[in-house]
Structure formats: structure tokens, C-alpha cells
Amino acid sequence: MTTAYWSMGTLLQRQNPVSSAWETLPGVQDIAGPTEEKEIIDITNHSSPDGREEYIGGLKRSGDVSFNMWWDPANSVQLALKADYDGNYTRAWRIVLTDPGTATITFSAFVRTHGFAFPVNNAAPINVTLKVTGTVTVTQ
Numbered sequence: 001m002t003t004a005y006w007s008m009g010t011l012l013q014r015q016n017p018v019s020s021a022w023e024t025l026p027g028v029q030d031i032a033g034p035t036e037e038k039e040i041i042d043i044t045n046h047s048s049p050d051g052r053e054e055y056i057g058g059l060k061r062s063g064d065v066s067f068n069m070w071w072d073p074a075n076s077v078q079l080a081l082k083a084d085y086d087g088n089y090t091r092a093w094r095i096v097l098t099d100p101g102t103a104t105i106t107f108s109a110f111v112r113t114h115g116f117a118f119p120v121n122n123a124a125p126i127n128v129t130l131k132v133t134g135t136v137t138v139t140q
Contacts, residue, residue: 008099013095014084014091015091015093017091029067031066041057104137
């Protein structure tokens with residue numbers, strides 16, 4: 001039987017570079033990623049069987065993490081996120097699934113995109129993309 005995780009309650013956390021404490025970003029809605037992918041190296045040659053292309057895997061790309069959250073201009077963690085973008089800082093991040101236990105996805109990333117939106121009939125979100133750098137670690 002397959003175990004399924006309910007993603008409601010998932011936390012997106014940034015490690016504070018001064019205190020090393022994990023700070024939860026407030027108002028986060030959908031989180032996508034990290035989406036890892038491997039570079040494709042074409043090794044097709046004149047001896048390739050049946051005239052078919054052949055490939056091997058190359059460099060691993062750690063991908064991106066994208067999310068949106070409700071904007072709170074007075075929130076210190078959201079202000080730190082914007083400062084990370086402005087300063088081009090790479091930080092430790094983690095995604096924590098809280099149901100049924102504490103599975104985590106930990107990675108280093110810098111803020112690649114940070115954008116505001118002001119819809120007519122909704123609260124104002126911030127849309128963020130983190131560029132993951134290095135290894136992604138998944139623990140149960």
C-alpha cells in the first residue's frame with residue numbers, strides 16, 4: 001500500500017544567517033519544486049544500433065523552488081527575503097511536511113525572482129522563485 005502525504009500545513013523555512021534558527025515564511029500558498037533534472041549528452045554515432053539516437057546522463061541540475069505568499073509589508077521574514085534578493089545572498093532553505101511526521105527537503109538557494117501582484121479582487125501576493133544550488137537532501 002502506498003503512503004500518501006497531505007501537504008496542508010507544509011512549511012517553507014529560511015535559515016537565519018545570524019542565529020541559525022529556521023524562520024517560517026508566513027502566508028505561503030502553493031510550493032513547487034525543487035525540480036531536479038539531468039543534462040542530456042548525445043553520444044549518437046555511426047555505429048548506433050538501428051540508427052537510433054543514444055544518450056547518457058550528464059550534470060545534475062538542482063532546479064528551482066517557486067511559491068507565492070500573501071504580502072505583509074511589516075513581516076521581518078518577508079523583509080529578509082527581499083534583502084536576500086537585493087544582496088544576492090545564498091541561504092539554507094527547507095520544506096517541512098508536517099503530516100504524518102516531519103519529512104524535510106533541505107537545500108541552498110538564492111532568490112532568483114521576487115515580484116508583487118495587485119489583483120482587483122484578491123489579497124496582494126508576492127511571487128518568488130528560488131534558484132537551488134548544490135545538493136537537495138530529502139529526509140524522512
